[in-house]
Amino acid sequence: MNSAIRRLAVAAIILMLALMANSTYLQAFRAGDLNGRNDNRRVRDSQFSVNRGPILVGSVPIAQSKPSNDRFVFQRTYPQNIAEAYAPVTGYYSYLFGRAGIELSQNSELNGSDPSMAFRRVVDVITDRRQQGASVTLTLNAAAQIAAYNGLAGKTGAVVALEPKTGKVLAMVSRPSYDPNQLAGHDLNKVAANWKKLTEDKSRPMSNRAIKELYPPGSTFKLVTAAAALSSGKYNPQTQVRSPAELDLPQTTVKLPNENGKNCGGSDNATLTVALRNSCNTAFGSIGLDLGPDALRDQAEKFGFGERQLPELGAAASQFPTDPNAPQTAQSAIGQFDVRATPLQMAMVSAGIANGGNVMKPYLVQNIKTVDLKTVSETKPESLHQAVSPEVANQLTQMMIDVVQNGTGKPGQIKDVQVAGKTGTAQTTPDKPPFAWFTAFAPANDPKIAVAVMIEDANVPRNDIAGGALAAPIAKAVMEAVLGQ
Amino acid sequence: MSIASTSVIQIMPRTRRGVELMLLIIAIGVSVGAYVNIGLTVQDKVPASTGYYAAGIGLLALIAHLALRYRAPYADPVLLPCAVLLNGLGVAMIHRIDLGLEAIAIANNRTPKSPAAPQQITWTAVGIVLFLVVVLVIRDHRRLQALTYTAGLAGLVLLVLPLIPGLGVNLNGARIWIRLAGMSFQPGEFAKLCLVIFFAGYLVVKRDVLTLAGHRFLGLDLPRARDLGPIGVAWLVSLGVLVFESDLGSSLLFFGLFLFLLYVSTERAGWLIIGGLLFVGGAFFAYSAIGHVHKRITDWLDPFSIDGGQIAVGLMGQAWGGVLGRGLGQGRPELTLYANSDMIISSFAEELGLTGLIAIILIYTLIIERGLRTALGCRDIFGKLVATGLAMSFALQVFVIVGGVTGLIPLTGLATPFMALGGTSLVANWAIIALLLRISDQARRPQTPAAPVSDETIAMAVQKQ
Numbered sequence: 049m050n051s052a053i054r055r056l057a058v059a060a061i062i063l064m065l066a067l068m069a070n071s072t073y074l075q076a077f078r079a080g081d082l083n084g085r086n087d088n089r090r091v092r093d094s095q096f097s098v099n100r101g102p103i104l105v106g107s108v109p110i111a112q113s114k115p116s117n118d119r120f121v122f123q124r125t126y127p128q129n130i131a132e133a134y135a136p137v138t139g140y141y142s143y144l145f146g147r148a149g150i151e152l153s154q155n156s157e158l159n160g161s162d163p164s165m166a167f168r169r170v171v172d173v174i175t176d177r178r179q180q181g182a183s184v185t186l187t188l189n190a191a192a193q194i195a196a197y198n199g200l201a202g203k204t205g206a207v208v209a210l211e212p213k214t215g216k217v218l219a220m221v222s223r224p225s226y227d228p229n230q231l232a233g234h235d236l237n238k239v240a241a242n243w244k245k246l247t248e249d250k251s252r253p254m255s256n257r258a259i260k261e262l263y264p265p266g267s268t269f270k271l272v273t274a275a276a277a278l279s280s281g282k283y284n285p286q287t288q289v290r291s292p293a294e295l296d297l298p299q300t301t302v303k304l305p306n307e308n309g310k311n312c313g314g315s316d317n318a319t320l321t322v323a324l325r326n327s328c329n330t331a332f333g334s335i336g337l338d339l340g341p342d343a344l345r346d347q348a349e350k351f352g353f354g355e356r357q358l359p360e361l362g363a364a365a366s367q368f369p370t371d372p373n374a375p376q377t378a379q380s381a382i383g384q385f386d387v388r389a390t391p392l393q394m395a396m397v398s399a400g401i402a403n404g405g406n407v408m409k410p411y412l413v414q415n416i417k418t419v420d421l422k423t424v425s426e427t428k429p430e431s432l433h434q435a436v437s438p439e440v441a442n443q444l445t446q447m448m449i450d451v452v453q454n455g456t457g458k459p460g461q462i463k464d465v466q467v468a469g470k471t472g473t474a475q476t477t478p479d480k481p482p483f484a485w486f487t488a489f490a491p492a493n494d495p496k497i498a499v500a501v502m503i504e505d506a507n508v509p510r511n512d513i514a515g516g517a518l519a520a521p522i523a524k525a526v527m528e529a530v531l532g533q
Numbered sequence: 534m535s536i537a538s539t540s541v542i543q544i545m546p547r548t549r550r551g552v553e554l555m556l557l558i559i560a561i562g563v564s565v566g567a568y569v570n571i572g573l574t575v576q577d578k579v580p581a582s583t584g585y586y587a588a589g590i591g592l593l594a595l596i597a598h599l600a601l602r603y604r605a606p607y608a609d610p611v612l613l614p615c616a617v618l619l620n621g622l623g624v625a626m627i628h629r630i631d632l633g634l635e636a637i638a639i640a641n642n643r644t645p646k647s648p649a650a651p652q653q654i655t656w657t658a659v660g661i662v663l664f665l666v667v668v669l670v671i672r673d674h675r676r677l678q679a680l681t682y683t684a685g686l687a688g689l690v691l692l693v694l695p696l697i698p699g700l701g702v703n704l705n706g707a708r709i710w711i712r713l714a715g716m717s718f719q720p721g722e723f724a725k726l727c728l729v730i731f732f733a734g735y736l737v738v739k740r741d742v743l744t745l746a747g748h749r750f751l752g753l754d755l756p757r758a759r760d761l762g763p764i765g766v767a768w769l770v771s772l773g774v775l776v777f778e779s780d781l782g783s784s785l786l787f788f789g790l791f792l793f794l795l796y797v798s799t800e801r802a803g804w805l806i807i808g809g810l811l812f813v814g815g816a817f818f819a820y821s822a823i824g825h826v827h828k829r830i831t832d833w834l835d836p837f838s839i840d841g842g843q844i845a846v847g848l849m850g851q852a853w854g855g856v857l858g859r860g861l862g863q864g865r866p867e868l869t870l871y872a873n874s875d876m877i878i879s880s881f882a883e884e885l886g887l888t889g890l891i892a893i894i895l896i897y898t899l900i901i902e903r904g905l906r907t908a909l910g911c912r913d914i915f916g917k918l919v920a921t922g923l924a925m926s927f928a929l930q931v932f933v934i935v936g937g938v939t940g941l942i943p944l945t946g947l948a949t950p951f952m953a954l955g956g957t958s959l960v961a962n963w964a965i966i967a968l969l970l971r972i973s974d975q976a977r978r979p980q981t982p983a984a985p986v987s988d989e990t991i992a993m994a995v996q997k998q
Contacts, residue, residue, distance in 0.1 A: 050909050052797040053921055057905040060928040064898045067932060068891050070941040075851055075887040082852035087840065090853040090865045119640050 086146060096143055097121040098159045101181035101419070103138055103150055105188045110134045111141070111151065113181075116234065124232040132225040133197035136206075136256040137188065137361075137412065140228035144239055149256075150184060150412065153360035157182045157416050157424065164424050182424050185414045187216035191529035192497070196221040199522030205484075205503035206257035206391045209526050212399040212495045214429035215408030217358075219499070219526055220392075226253040259363035262388035263502055266474025267327045268485045269348075269383025271397050271444065274324055276347035277335050278440040283320055285443050291318040291331035297375035304333045304378055307473070324447045325455030327471060329382045336381025341372050344381060350407070350435040351397045357410050358392070366393040383474060395500035398487045400433075401448065402468070402495035405441035407432045449492050457488065460520035462528055466492040469523070471516040481505055486519035490527045497530040499523045549610040550602050556614035557598055561591045564621025567861055571629045574862030582651075586628075589654045590621045593661040600668045605974035609907060612973070615900050616951055616966045619893070620660075620959070623952030624653050626866075626873065626880055633867030649873060649954050656956035660963030667967035674972050678915045681734025688727030691720035692770075696777055707779045707946055721774075721783045722948070722961035725790075725926055726968070732791050733918035735763070736798040740914075744799045764804065767791040768811045772818075779825055782947035786929050788812065793925045794918050797908075833943035843870040847879035848940055851890075858886025874954040875946055878938045897931045897950070900924075904969050910976035920972045923965050 083091050097120050102112040110130065116123035124141045126134070139149020147155055156162035160169065160181040172179050189209070196207035200223040209219035230242040246254050255261060277283040291312030294303040312318040312328035323331035336344060348354070348368040356365045369376065369386035379385035392410065400407035409430040416424040436444065448468030451457040457469040469488030481504075489498035501519040565587045572580030580586075594617040601608050628650035638645040671677065677684070695701030700711045710717050736743075743760050771788035774780055792808035819826040836844040847869045854864060866872045866880035873880070882890040904924025911917045930947050937944035948958035 049797055049800065049914065049917055052800045053905055053908050053917070056793055056797065056921065056925060057902060060901045060905065060925065061898065063928055063932040064894055064901070066941065067894055067935050067939065070936070071851070071882065071887055071890050071894075071939050074848065074939055075854060075882060075890070076856050079852035079855050082849050085837075085849065087837075087845075088849045088853075089846075089868055090849060093865065119636070 092143065093120070095159050095161075099178055099180040100124060100141070101158045101160070101183040103154075103158070104183055104185040105134070105190050105193070106185075108190065110186075111138045111228070118234050120234055123234060126228045126232070128229070130194070131227050131229055133193055133221060134188075135225045135228050136222040136258055137186065137220050138228060139361075140231040142231040142239060142243075143234070144236055145231060145243055148254075149361060150186070154184045154413065154416070158184060162424070165418065168418055180419045182416045182418050184416050186412055187211070187218065187414045187427075188220070188412070189218040189530055191532070192219040192526050193221060195219075195525045195529035196501075196522065197223070197225075199501075199525050200503075203503050203518075204251065204257075204505040205501065205519075206261075207499065207501050207522060207526060208258045208390075208392045208395040209497055209499040209530070210395050210399040210408075210410055212402035212489060212498045213408065215399070215410045215432070216414070216429075217392075217410055217412045218497060218530060220256075220258045220412070222255065222257040224249075224251045224253045256361070257391065257502070257504065259358055259361060259390050259392045262364050262366065262390060263483050263504070264387060264474040265383040265389040265394055266472035266483060266485055267329075267383060268394050268397070268470050268472035268487050268500070269387055269389070270324060270327065270332045270381075270472075271401065271448070271470050271487070272348050272351060273332050273335055273339075273344060273381045274320060274447065275351075275401070275436045275440060275444060276339055276343050277320065278443050279347065279436050280339060280343060282338070283335070285321045285447055286319050288317045289320055289323050289331040290316065290334045291323055291328045292316045293330070295330035295333045295378065297333075297378055298337070299373065300375050302375060304329055304375075304382075306330055321447050321450055324470070325450050327451075327456050332382050333378035336378045337374060339381075341369070341377045341380065344368065344377070347435070348387075350433045351400055352393055352407055352432060353389070355432075357396070358412060361412070363392065364390055366390055383472060391500045391502040393500075394485065394487045394502070395498055396432075397435075398448075398469075398489045398500065399495075399498035400435045401441050401444045402489035402492075402498050403441075404438040405434055405436040407435050445492055448488070452488065456516045457486070457520055459516050460486060460488050460524050462490060462524055462531070465490050465527075465531060467524070467527065468492040468495075469520065471520065484518040486516065486523045488520070488523050488527065490531060497527050499526050501526075548606045550598075550606060553601070553610035553613060554598060556611065557594050557617060560614045560618035560621060561587070561594055563618060564590055564625060567622055567625040568628065571625060571632070571862045574860065575629065575632045580628075582628075585651075586624065586654065589657065590617065590624065593658060597661055597664055597668075600665050601970060601974075604668050604672075605970055607974045607977040607979075608970040609903050609973040609977070611903050612900060612966055612970055615896050615903075616963070619896060619951035620657055622881075622893070623877065623949075623954075624650055624657065625861075626877060626884075626952070627653050627954050629862055629884070630867050630873040630880060632862075633865070633872075637867060652956075653954055653959070656959045657963075659956065660960040663960055664963040664967040667964055668971060671968070671971055674916055674919065674968065674975060675913055677730050677919070678734050678737065681731055681738075684727040684734070685731030688724045688731055689770075691724035691727060692774060692778075694720045709778050709780045709783065709946075716956075719948075719955065719957040721778075721780065722957045723964075725783075725786065726923075726961060726965055728787060729790060729794075729919055729922035729926065732794045733915050733922060736794055736918055737915045739763070740798040743795070744801065761807070764791070764795060764808060764811070768808075768815065772815050775815075775819055775826070776823065779823075780946070781819070781826060781829065781943070782930075782933050782945035785812075785933060785945070786926060786947070788815075789929045790922055790926055794922050797921050798914070798918060829943045829945065833937075833940070836940065843876065844938075844940065844944055846870065847876050847938055850879050850883040851939065854883035854886045856887045858882075858884050858889055860884060874948070875934070875944075876938055877949050877953050878935050881952075882939070893952075894931070894935065897927065900966075901928045901931075903973075907969060907973040907976050911972055912976065912980075916972045916975060920969060920976075923969050926965070 100113040102109040111126050113122040139151040141151040158181045160179045192209050196219045206222045233239050293311045294305045306329050313322045345368040353366045353368050357363050366389040376385050380387050409432045411427050415426040445468050452460050452467045452469045456471040460467050460469045467490040472485030474483040484503040487500040489495040501523045503518050568586050631648040635645040694711050695708050702710045702712050704710050771784035775784035795804045861884050864883040866883050869876045901924050908917045908920035934947040934949050936942040950962045
């Protein structure tokens with residue numbers, strides 16, 4: 049009997065070892081996965097109770113944690129008067145609905161759990177201090193951001209401004225916007241009600257139109273077509289381009305008309321400069337037919353089309369259609385058909401031209417610092433592509449200056465500053481108002497800012513919509529805000 | 534000359550009661566320390582109830598110790614401290630979860646439920662009283678053999694009690710509770726004890742028949758078909774428990790116990806194989822025919838399929854604990870459903886981490902192995918079988934519940950011995966430990982020494998030759 053009992057003793061030990069082995073797997077190896085789950089209340093609660101670092105613009109917090117007297121210890125707040133202006137960038141920090149924007153992309157730094165702060169956490173544990181997150185300083189320019197936000201008042205649209213030499217995002221605004229405080233509250237029933245209201249709002253206040261949505265870029269895309277033309281070697285700014293009132297599109301009976309129904313500058317032929325000045329559809333349509341879709345797509349991709357910029361914020365990739373036929377190519381050359389771009393992308397086109405053809409990778413986070421001001425990381429500017437040669441960039445700049453001085457971009461003029469820009473009015477469906485665009489940079493000889501403004505809906509009569517009239521004044525205000533400093 | 538060359542295990546006839554006292558003091562110290570630690574962490578003060586708790590656990594443990602000194606001086610010195618430590622830690626954790634649930638209730642403007650820890654201390658006292666009764670009244674465990682069939686009948690009655698309308702209640706999908714005079718009992722916990730005595734008594738009588746001639750098949754000695762009777766009955770009864778009371782854990786426990794005892798008494802591995810096949814058959818039947826068993830298994834395979842499922846939340850708690858744990862009072866065990874009963878192991882894993890959980894499993898392992906050692910040393914077959922049965926009931930129970938909570942096997946609602954909130958289980962476990970100690974006293978007690986043989990006698994014997 050004893051041998052049987054001994055065998056049972058061994059069996060019992062094996063059972064217990066199995067328990068220990070399984071628990072070891074669970075608690076030592078699988079724990080990371082489980083702790084990363086969205087429905088993990090423990091992790092969420094504990095993060096909600098951390099003294100989360102602030103998000104700064106300059107030295108001003110646009111999101112910060114303040115002590116609260118309830119179970120979460122800290123309350124995330126966004127300064128009342130500017131919260132909506134910054135909402136597309138900060139995002140929200142919600143117990144029930146997770147995080148968005150910088151709150152999401154820099155979460156581990158803000159709550160101090162990032163591996164780069166492991167040493168600091170050990171020190172905190174030893175000294176019995178509460179874990180405190182790092183501060184995230186953004187590249188945004190407060191004046192530009194507020195100017196853009198105010199400029200879009202009452203409209204549906206977005207503004208993106210970049211520093212051409214570095215790729216720093218100076219402004220990123222989307223309207224209508226929302227107040228992230230409504231989602232960060234500790235009264236969870238109220239938060240849930242607010243969320244429902246925001247997500248059901250037809251004006252989609254939580255959508256970040258600056259980077260997450262794609263729009264036909266319309267005539268602003270002519271900058272890309274012009275860049276392709278100049279880069280091809282077949283064109284220079286003085287090259288005569290066919291520019292009748294209507295362009296016969298091959299293989300169809302459809303004609304591509306100019307916006308005003310007239311030919312370009314009084315003749316059926318115009319120089320490239322004049323064609324851009326007057327934003328002639330027929331001229332750029334025929335350039336597109338001449339160059340072919342591959343050259344256009346190639347040029348667009350060098351400006352960043354087809355890639356996700358700021359992927360950490362969930363930005364969309366701008367698109368040039370894959371295989372357009374001839375009439376579609378002519379349409380694409382003027383930013384219609386299936387060409388789709390984000391406001392950020394069009395700002396990058398201007399910024400690339402402003403920066404001698406070198407498109408810089410856009411970024412929003414300037415640096416991350418711990419509470420005792422030790423730098424955890426600092427973003428270095430990075431070149432994305434050389435979109436055009438410096439010579440072509442210079443030619444394009446001169447043509448864009450001409451647009452603002454003599455052409456459709458006049459509303460973008462700034463006193464004593466040379467502005468280079470391009471307007472756009474993009475048609476979608478007949479039942480929707482066209483999109484008004486303006487992209488520009490200034491000063492033209494030493495660019496400090498490149499900007500793109502897109503207006504989806506401005507509540508004005510259809511005939512009054514034009515990029516120059518609607519969007520250019522906003523771009524001007526944003527540029528002035530930066531240059532005035 | 535070689536008198537010592539026997540295969541009998543020699544256990545030094547030393548009482549070791551002093552060792553037990555030292556271990557007890559450590560166990561009480563750890564328990565009270567845990568209690569105070571929880572108060573300091575959660576409420577920033579030594580809990581006012583510390584005195585009540587320390588006196589409760591300490592006095593009860595010391596009374597049990599004195600009873601052993603008085604009536605079972607040779608009993609195993611490790612079992613009592615292990616049980617006290619588990620019981621003490623369990624109460625501390627139940628208190629900790631009381632505090633957590635209270636905070637949640639206050640945050641949601643609800644009146645907190647009355648705390649469960651004082652209740653558990655009261656049940657500990659009842660358990661120790663039963664412990665004393667077993668140690669003091671049952672002077673020799675062999676007398677229990679006379680109760681074989683009485684125990685078997687009692688066990689069956691206890692098993693079916695919850696099925697009686699008006700008496701049994703359905704709780705959390707299982708009908709294993711009865712409600713009497715406003716209090717709830719889980720009669721299955723005592724059925725376990727009764728059935729072990731019945732199995733042991735029955736097998737002592739029948740082991741020869743069962744060991745005798747069978748067929749050899751594939752190198753195995755299989756018993757004759759008609760001898761398969763008892764195992765068939767055990768299988769059917771355990772399946773009945775499963776079907777009618779929806780109690781997966783208990784049916785596994787009863788069937789497993791009978792199988793183990795059958796194996797020990799006959800030493801035939803064939804029984805284990807037949808039993809294993811029957812178990813697989815029963816399990817497959819249960820999986821395909823019984824809804825809640827099916828659900829238990831699908832929950833186990835994909836615990837995250839249901840939002841906020843009990844197992845999933847428990848697993849996340851254990852993951853949150855990690856290797857070293859959040860620290861007592863610093864986790865959120867109260868977020869898990871039944872954190873202080875079914876899921877108490879998960880609560881410990883969260884706050885004490887993998888390290889603490891392994892320590893707890895090791896304490897259980899110690900109890901199991903000490904119990905089996907008692908069986909090895911026991912001189913009568915009945916005692917051997919009872920000790921094996923009781924020790925293996927711990928092994929099965931710990932494996933089933935800890936395995937369920939940690940996601941190794943499907944979760945079944947067995948109580949975690951000595952730790953989980955629940956009076957019946959606690960009291961029954963104290964009775965089981967008492968019986969094990971009683972048998973171990975018998976096993977370790979020096980045999981009545983033979984009359985000393987003097988050198989003179991030997992010399993005379995040699996001379997006569």
